[in-house]
Amino acid sequence: MAVTEINFDGIVGPSHNYAGLSLGNLASVENSGAASFPRQAALEGIAKMRANIVLGLQQGIFLPHRRPDHAWLNSLGTSVADAPTHIRAAAFSASAMWAANAATVSPAADTVDRRCHLTVANLVSMPHRSHEWPQTLAQLQVAFASPKFAVHSPVPPPFGDEGAANHMRLCEDPASPGVEVFVYGRSGGAFPARQHLEASQAVARIHGLDPARTLFVEQSAEAIAAGAFHNDVVAVANEGVLFAHELAFAEKIRFFEDLRRLLPSVQIIEVPAAAVSLADAIQSYFFNAQLVTLPDGAGMALIVPGEAQATASVSTWLDTLIAGNGPIRRVIPVDVRQSMANGGGPACLRLRVLADPLDIDPRFIVDDGKLDGIAAIIEDNWPERITPGDLSDPALTAQVEHSWLTLVDHLQLSRELCGDR
Template sequence: MMLEINFDGIVGPSHNYAGLSPGNLAASANAGRASFPRAAALEGIAKMRANLALGLCQGVFLPHARPDHAWLTSLATDAQTAPAWLRAAALSASPMWAANAATISPAPDTADGRCHLTVANLVTMPHRSHEWPQTLAQLRLAFAHPAFKVHGPVLPPFGDEGAANHMRLSPAPTAPGIEIFVHGVGGGGFPVRQHAEAGRVVARAHGLDPARTLHIAQSEAAIAAGAFHNDVVAVADGMTLFAHEQAFAETADFYADLRRLLPELTIVEVPAAEVSLEDAIRSYLFNAQLVTLPHGGQALILPAEARETPAVWTWLQKMVAGNGPIRRLELVDVRQSMANGGGPACLRLRVVADPKTIDPRFMADDATLDRITQVIERDWPERILPEDLADPALWTQFETARTALLTTLMVNELA
């Protein structure tokens, strides 16, 4: 039975605020602050438990090895002698944001009837550019069944940041969908991370029908305001597109194409006059998980910051009181992730597949989350200051903690 499965990245023990991501306003604003890896990881576990309580299907992705010694070696240095910024890049816990792990095309959309996954290259940001080999190893382990085809990354220089810039609309998980690839053109001084050609490469590799595939540009205003990925200003699920009025560069043409392809589509557009781009990005209104509940209807899984932003909360209350498809709001506390620029949607990758075809070690229920929690509470650092990143004893703690988690979940192939 094909279901939408949310795979959440477990926040790694090296979670810190090094401010490595230009264009990500939260990451830049909180650079140099103390981070709390244990609390961050437990917030992520609590979000997964809340999803399970809603009846959603849940999976996990595991933290990467940190420091990334192999990457530092390829740069002719090591954790002891590398410049501070390079050491911080080798210690980044950014793989926690699983939305950037890969782009997914479910089996109903592809020419060969398999679910295709292309690992994101993340080449624009140095601290993320070395994620893909370890991510690819996890994908090939979790999705080894013949029902899947896992692809290597799009070659540089075409930046690809995965599902954070990809949306899918479909009347049902088993029905063919419309796949939408969103790219940047101008960034208002910030780097454009998703290249148009990267989306076209992925679409060709996945065997998508060009007539049911759209390539559209994100608005420069959105990128300049801090929407470094499309999922900061738009999210789609089922037959609903939820987007800010200023999300896209050619909105009228885009919406016309969608309505031609999906006449029953509902577009829920948030007017800029009621919620500014700044408020939308500050609250991560659109970096929510828009989900279809098992008993019907749709819910938005939002960060707590949405309720703390008056214009956003006022608009949401008006929306759920109406007759639209989104009738339920669920708030989650992911403040540690939010402070580094990632909301609820950043932490998860959606895969439409039969859960029986997935390596069960990557699937999660409450008992699995209990075991993960025990490791986090015992082995994750409580607090990290910027100067701590130079301490070899802390690197050893990162490595020991990750090894303990891999052992607990019996995924020793990734050690």
């Protein structure tokens, strides 16, 4: 097969819950303490993947992480039974479902050694996410074991790196050299900066990117203060199209000039704040969309959460967008309400990798048949409902652990991911 874009979606884990652990993530904070529905959440994610397959897109998966994270609790000198409430919640966190934070990916066309490079994110700015990277790295090393890939350990602390949620790539066509854009936050704002310039610069060096075709762009403090804790809440790019809110970037004029100089054919679709406020953009998450190229020259589609069309200003603007003659020809809503309630839309749930699917471990590539088997395991094993108080219940721990092991065994990944069995 030829090199193509593959969307790797994180399967929502059986411990999915609303503990309000993410400062700066408005949805996470607002829904803190509410009941979550892990089974429903995971099946919503499966339905989203099925819809992508129907569109003719290549689809992959990443597995949930093993929860609760006993090793992390042990390193803190505690256990599920004895940990403070916020530490216990962090050990149960299912936030690895948001695969956009798994890693930063540079395709072979952009790198000096012509391999696809992946650097696992360190996520050090949030305690509940900071212990994700070892399990993420283990999966990446299995999935991308081919010599056509280079998988790197995370950038060391204190520099925070949150992966592809703060990275965009624009190009003439997917197989040609592109322009890689790293978006970072500045410290001292309303919320802590989660993507540091130093981390972005390190990833670019590690990947062997051409400095002349690599841009480092500051996210606007206004967007971060409004709740855009990652760049993908206010901007998304695909091939030669950048789709962004007017207030997404701190120095947008310079950024757009640099981008047009490096990629003269780029099409920048900017949504005015007068048409869609930052508040509406962040509540609806309509920039946290999958902007994808449809097969057979059918243009691009914007895969948005259902909340986008339920927000009047956003719905009106999207209608205008599709009525025009631009590159985005379709808007496709998906139901990911359980993820949205914790601050993750369609783009959060996936990591884009440009590669030949035949070079990837087939256990991480899915079709409808494989998704049928995964969905059956979710329906039979995932908890139906979790409240924060349930996290101290030994019966929930047992169910979450059994559910995870059942899925890992089904996908024949036990040897690689269950080293202590």
